[in-house]
Amino acid sequence: MRAARLSDRLRVEEIDSPVPGPDEVLVEVHAVGVNQLERAVMNGARLGAPALLPRTVGIDPAGVIVAQGAAVAGDHVGERVAIKPNVPCGDCGFCADGAEADCRRQQVVGVHRDGGAAEYVAVPARVAIPIPGQVPFTVAAAAVHSVPIALHMIRRAGGIRPGDTVLVTGATGALGCAALQVAAGLGGKVLAGALEDEPVDGLPGLGAAAVLTYGRDDADGLAEQVRGHAPDGVAIAIDATGSGPLISAGVRSLAWAGHAVFAAALPGARLDLDPRELYTRRLTLHGSAAADYADVRDGLALVADGTVTPPVAAEFPLAEVVDAYAMAGRRDHVGKVVLHVR
Numbered sequence: 611m612r613a614a615r616l617s618d619r620l621r622v623e624e625i626d627s628p629v630p631g632p633d634e635v636l637v638e639v640h641a642v643g644v645n646q647l648e649r650a651v652m653n654g655a656r657l658g659a660p661a662l663l664p665r666t667v668g669i670d671p672a673g674v675i676v677a678q679g680a681a682v683a684g685d686h687v688g689e690r691v692a693i694k695p696n697v698p699c700g701d702c703g704f705c706a707d708g709a710e711a712d713c714r715r716q717q718v719v720g721v722h723r724d725g726g727a728a729e730y731v732a733v734p735a736r737v738a739i740p741i742p743g744q745v746p747f748t749v750a751a752a753a754v755h756s757v758p759i760a761l762h763m764i765r766r767a768g769g770i771r772p773g774d775t776v777l778v779t780g781a782t783g784a785l786g787c788a789a790l791q792v793a794a795g796l797g798g799k800v801l802a803g804a805l806e807d808e809p810v811d812g813l814p815g816l817g818a819a820a821v822l823t824y825g826r827d828d829a830d831g832l833a834e835q836v837r838g839h840a841p842d843g844v845a846i847a848i849d850a851t852g853s854g855p856l857i858s859a860g861v862r863s864l865a866w867a868g869h870a871v872f873a874a875a876l877p878g879a880r881l882d883l884d885p886r887e888l889y890t891r892r893l894t895l896h897g898s899a900a901a902d903y904a905d906v907r908d909g910l911a912l913v914a915d916g917t918v919t920p921p922v923a924a925e926f927p928l929a930e931v932v933d934a935y936a937m938a939g940r941r942d943h944v945g946k947v948v949l950h951v952r
């Protein structure tokens with residue numbers, strides 16, 4: 611089969627199709643997202659356990675189950691599925707509690723085991739989540755990583771009450787778009803933040819009540835801009851950039867007892883926070899990563915019922931995987947780059 615492999619560089623190679631293990635399913639891949647996570651691996655940034663190369667990339671494939679291991683209960687051949695990228699261990703206390711996002715022994719498809727930028731991928735059956743309704747494979751692949759993570763961030767921050775104002779910084783990226791759409795879909799009034807040279811024209815159509823822009827090295831004015839729209843501050847500040855100044859500005863933008871949540875940190879990022887503000891104003895800062903199974907099921911349900919429609923910035927054939935990753939690394943588009951495998 612053809613697979614996009616990362617070794618000294620990224621290229622499409624001909625390799626043997628994987629054989630599913632006893633607890634695994636074999637998925638015929640139709641589409642797979644192009645993610646910053648793998649770019650970080652390619653650039654040598656550490657992400658927990660280091661990735662061993664060569665590796666087939668592709669963390670979030672969607673396709674059809676064509677075979678299953680002997681220990682998989684039921685008959686799943688023919689099911690349309692999207693793959694939860696993080697594979698929880700399944701037997702720690704967090705997993706037992708349904709808090710799989712916090713499992714310390716999770717592995718990532720396409721990082722710690724071969725991924726789905728290939729004609730076939732074998733994954734543990736428990737991370738092959740049925741695609742609800744008529745959601746196309748391309749949309750399912752665009753959604754299955756970012757939408758559940760955005761939903762998990764919002765839930766970790768205590769959820770949204772109708773009318774709550776929510777700040778999303780980094781709103782043009784795949785995670786930012788998902789956070790914007792999920793927060794708006796749950797009844798929040800969303801202030802969408804983006805760099806001043808990013809394409810923001812489409813953000814109101816995704817549900818943004820207002821668009822706030824800032825310079826690359828200038829997050830200082832953001833909190834003041836927020837107060838122009840929300841004089842008491844925002845209930846939740848969601849950062850999708852990993853920028854220390856933007857995360858800090860989000861905390862400074864919070865209303866009384868507000869929650870700030872972030873799911874990435876750029877190398878060298880530092881926070882500039884006044885601890886007096888945190889305790890006197892009852893503020894909470896959450897670090898968030900991955901998602902629970904419930905977030906994946908509920909996130910895909912939000913896509914199936916039309917609450918969230920992940921924007922697909924571009925689709926590339928597998929043969930053009932290098933161009934696809936190059937585009938995903940730029941900030942000149944809104945939403946997700948997807949590889950169309952078949």
Ligand SMILES: [Zn+2]
Binds near residue numbers: 702703
């Ligand atoms: Zn676990």
